[in-house]
Amino acid sequence: MADPVKELGEAVLAAAAELGATPKKRPTLERPPQADLGDYSSNAAMLLAGALKSPPREVAERLGEKLAGALGDAVERVEVAGPGFLNLHLSDRWLKAAAAAALADGDRFGRTAYEVSERVLVEFVSANPTGPITVAAARHAAYGDSLCRILEAAGDEVEREYYVNDYGGQVQRFAASLRARALGQEPPEDGYRGDYVAEVAARIDGAAELDDDELAKRGVALMVDAVRATLERFGVEMDRFSSERALQEGGAVDEAIERLAERGHVYEQDGATWLRTTDYGDDKDRVLRRSNGEKTYFAADIAYHEDKRERAYDHAIDILGADHHGYVGRMKAAWEALGGNPERLEYVIMQLVNLVEGGERAQMSKREGQFVTLDALVDDIGVDATRWFLVQRSPDTALDLDLDLARSHSQDNxxxxxxxxxxxxxxxxxxxxxxxxxxxxxxxxxxxxxxxxxxxxxxxxxxxxxxxxxxxxxxxxxxxxxxxxxxxxxxxxxxxxxxxxxxxxxxxxxxxxxxxxxxxxxxxxxxxxxxxxxxxxxxxx
RNA sequence: GCCCCCGUAGCUCAGCUGGAUAGAGCAGCGGACUUCUAAUCCGCAGGUCGCAGGUUCGAAUCCUGCCGGGGGCGCCA
Known part of the structure; x- marks a missing residue:
């Protein structure tokens, strides 16, 4: 793959080697702040000055001579400037040849330029299957999918995965809400109140008569289908939807707890089963099995990550919202407790998205049914603008998405x-x-x-x-x-x-x-x- | 109280694993349409990079403390 700039950087390194020194770190090769300073500049001389026991500018002079000799007619002239920058003025011929080399790569120019290939698993979105994808999850979708595309372009082999929390309390409440709607009643106090609940209930034959478990399964299946459709419309295609229920009912969670116990990280207290995550830097120990016998979400997630670990990825990247960042410490602790290499489990914490409408922040609650869905947002401003808007900022920055602005000034995007x-x-x-x-x-x-x-x-x-x-x-x-x-x-x-x-x-x-x-x-x-x-x-x- | 993120132009934010005179978009002001697409372009204006120390040839960038904003600290997920 063509990378003329990289080759130029290697020429700088080679010239440095001729001077009999290797820089402590890779020298920069970048565009100088002003055009008249040259086409590219390197700080190599400043990095070498110490080892060569010479002033940076003097090193730069010698380096420049070597480089000019090596590059021949590719270089017009080499100048030393400032504290010891080496500025390269390249010939038109070099630039034209570089463009030709890039063109020879076809559509793949810029991709797999560095052939370190890793197998990477990216888990993202993973929103509860009790409602539609909201704007917060949309940011995860836009970021996660773009990250996957970029990793692939850089040469990695990437899998996209969505973890479905289709088990436990919130799913039971979802089922109860479905049943209420099927019976023409209001959902319970702690249920889900959005209009979509009635729509989902209407699509389940005999919803009112089904037992809780079956109703939950059917409702979740419909929600997952809806999530999949929304994501596909958004250009995001998951390779796999992993089910928490499958882990719980298939015994994987019990096995994980057992394995942790064998390794001596588990103890009983107050009728519950605890994992000593503090051994791995967490600030307090965490419950795996509650005193009522139910296993926690955390326990299931340990089993899920054990599954990931067995699948032997070079990196497992989890993308979480800032409201879950407190979860990272315990999960990494559990990963290590089971013998996982801490460098292979990586977390990206996404700061939250606030919707602003009429100059005020819109509060979102899936439970109350007050939220803007990704579908609604896409209907408003389109896939392209939505994806761009959600991905153009660093994940470390909280995003204020002004709906009025997005609608009325979409041309300014x-x-x-x-x-x-x-x-x-x-x-x-x-x-x-x-x-x-x-x-x-x-x-x-x-x-x-x-x-x-x-x-x-x-x-x-x-x-x-x-x-x-x-x-x-x-x-x-x-x-x-x-x-x-x-x-x-x-x-x-x-x-x-x-x-x-x-x-x-x-x-x-x-x-x-x-x-x-x-x-x-x-x-x-x-x-x-x-x-x-x-x-x-x-x-x- | 402890943990994470943020604080850079009027606004929204890049730049943050140290480099030269700190950038972009929007908003503002003044210009350019007989166009290879004006959804564009040109110019002007706009900054104590939150504050104070420290590290060094060099700090928006690294370290410490403080201030301000957001998020988290459950036998919820």
Whole structure:
């Protein structure tokens, strides 16, 4: 896979090695803050200064000479600046060749650039099957699915999983509410009051006569179907729905408790069975089996994670809401108590989503039936805007989703800016024959006589960042970086579009083939980034 | 009281595993439509990076303390 920037970075490392020192950490190779400082800059000399016992600027001078010699005509000149930065001014030829290399990767440019492949399980959403998917869970869906797409792009083998809490108290209350609706009554005080309850009840034949367990199973099955449909409409396809009930009734939970007991982490107190999670850093011990004999949700989740562990993933990532963050300590403790490697179980804690309407926060309660569903939100502003909006911010940041704004100013959403850039490129490319574009893309770009306009140089450099952006987004579990990067790509293309005529480039001394090829590379990059976010890349708007 | 997240432009937020003069979108002001798509572009204005110390060649970024906001601390899930 092409990654010209990475190759350049390796050239810097090689030059450093020639000076007889290896930097303590990998030197940076990044775009300097100002264009006139060069195309790329590296802090390598500053990292080497200590080992070489020379001033950073002096090291930079020597490093620059080595590098210039190694890169030949790829480099125009090398300069030392500031505290010891090495600034590279590259030739047009290098940039054109780099673009050609990226184009040779087809639609896969930027993907699997770093071939460390791991098997990763991502568990997300996992909302209780007692009601529709709400906006809070929608953020999990948008984030989790984008993360999976990005991990896949970075070379990992990913499975998406939804844990269904189809057992226990809230499911019994759900069944009781279904029965009440089936009988034309109001749900019990502690039941579920949303309108959907009556609709679900109406779809279960003889609901009023079924026993509690059967009614719960049927109701949950219908809710899971609804959840699946909502997620699919949202572009999220789970590989597996895991059932808590199956674990409870299949004996897996008892087995897990037994295994913990064998390892000596369990004790009885006050009639309940406890796990000594404090041995693994939790702040208090936790109950596995209540004094009434019922096993806790925690006990079931231990069995579920034991199942995950046996499936031998390199990483199991759980995405939880901030309101569950207190759960992390005990789960990690249980994982370790059963011999799990703590580095393989990873938690992402998503901060909450607040809906704002009429300038006020809308309170959400599934129990009371007061909530905005994901379906309703998608009806309002569409899948693309919804996904973009929910994923464009760091999971660490609480999100205020202003419904009035989302409705009335949906045109201001940056997703349209990025999509528009894609549509605009598609429009340009439509004006010439497909064969012509294909030939331009496959052509020898490095041989193009065109002197690159600064906007074209900037565009190429921005496009070449994609492999690194994907790698970092994957590594830091940060899909929002892809959204930010896509916006920057769209901006870079728009500047190029403004300054460089593509069709009829010859009129201003340009090379139409080269510019068509750059358009295609920009289009692929935008389409790729949008795909990583689950957002469509339209050809027309 | 303890734990987690946040505090950066008027607003919403990037940047946070240390690098050069801290960025984007929106809002505001002033311009550009005989267009390869104006869902766009150009310019202007806008900052004690919550506060105070510390670490070092260098701190928005790392450490400590404090202040403010959100979330959590159950034999609920």
């Amino acid at each position: 940056p997703v349209y800016y990025v999509q528009y850039a894609h549509a605009r490129i598609a429009s340009i490319l439509r004006r010439v024959d497909a064969e012509r574009v294909a030939a331009a893309v496959a052509g020898d770009l490095a041989a193009s006589p065109e002197a690159l306009h600064p906007s074209a140089r900037d565009l190429i450099k921005k496009l070449l960042e994609l492999p690194e952006e994907i790698r970092v987004a994957a590594e830091r579990r940060a899909p929002h970086r892809i959204a930010a990067d896509a916006t920057e790509v769209a901006q870079a293309f728009t500047a190029f579009y403004r300054d460089c005529k593509v069709i009829g480039a010859a009129e201003e001394g340009g090379d139409e083939d080269l510019r068509l090829a750059l358009c295609e590379l920009a289009r692929r990059t935008l389409a790729s980034s949008l795909d990583l976010l689950g957002v469509s890349a339209p050809d027309r708007m």
